[in-house]
Amino acid sequence: MRIVIAGGKHQADFLIKMFKAEKHQLTVINKDEQFSDYISTENDIPVFQSDPSKAYALSDADIDGSDIVIALSDKDTENYVICKLAKKLFHVKKCVCIVSNPKNVHIFKTLGIDSVISSTYLLGQTVKTEINIERWFKTLSIEDDKIVMTEIEVEKDFAIVNKKLMDIKFPKNINISCVFRDPDVIIPNGQTLIKSEDKLILISKPQEQDEIINFIRKKK
């Protein structure tokens, strides 16, 4: 993919290394002279030392038709303008930016920025999810996060309650390895009936975990 990294310091450095390792085609635009020099000595990629919120800078860097522009400046409004110009003038497919004011996550999205990231907002979301997770499921990662084991407690209003496993239309790649029904441990088969307060142990890939949890937790 063609990725443009506009502005930023540590985050930019980190992302450049990461994307380079994944063999993406990178372009860097950064106002800071020292940082631009550092990036071009460390990496064999095009680096343009100029203000990425200027149309001519984006034009010089030849970003037309790029897949993603990532705006990492510490000024929210600068990132906003970078993303807007990239879309409007240079047909960039997707724009991602960071914001320091968490309120801007929602506002930027309303104003048409594809993806907006605020560390404070994420922190808040993570804490919120952690609190929720405590209540209804536990996760264990195996093999360096390549497999996750999830424990979910079945609540009485879930759609899967009182259904046989064979009659439930599960998403692909779901594997219910075990059902705890106190005090029993059941190794399930198609005939196994799911009951309220069962604890299900699921094995899945991490990227499919959300989908599976959402499916199990679907209400009647």
Added chain:
Amino acid sequence: MKKHNVIVIGSGRLGANIATSMSEKGENVIIIDADHDSFRKLNDSFSGYQIVGDATDTAILENASIKETKMVVITTDNDNTNIFIAHLCFYLYDVPMIIVRLTDNDKGVLLENTTIKPIYPFKLSIKAFIELTEGMLS
């Protein structure tokens, strides 16, 4: 709170002068600037409200009754800030009249398909230059 008719954002020379003259004409004016000292540029005849704060924050705009305003004039010294605030006024608050000062003409493309009206000091200077030199150059 009394209904306010005009909000001026950025109390630089242009903003402060516009705010003062609008106020002299009897408009209810609110002027917003992040720096309290900037209000020194306002003339004594200015009888509107001053708000110290960052106008890219919607809480500040709402505090200035943006939802009831008929006109917003945006004149901070940063084009990116000006564009962002102009977009907030247009897309979020449906302000009937929005005027924005832009130093960089290229950024005008971001105002397409909106009713936001730009002021370009660069274009005005060029125009003045042409008028001043009219007939003098062959």
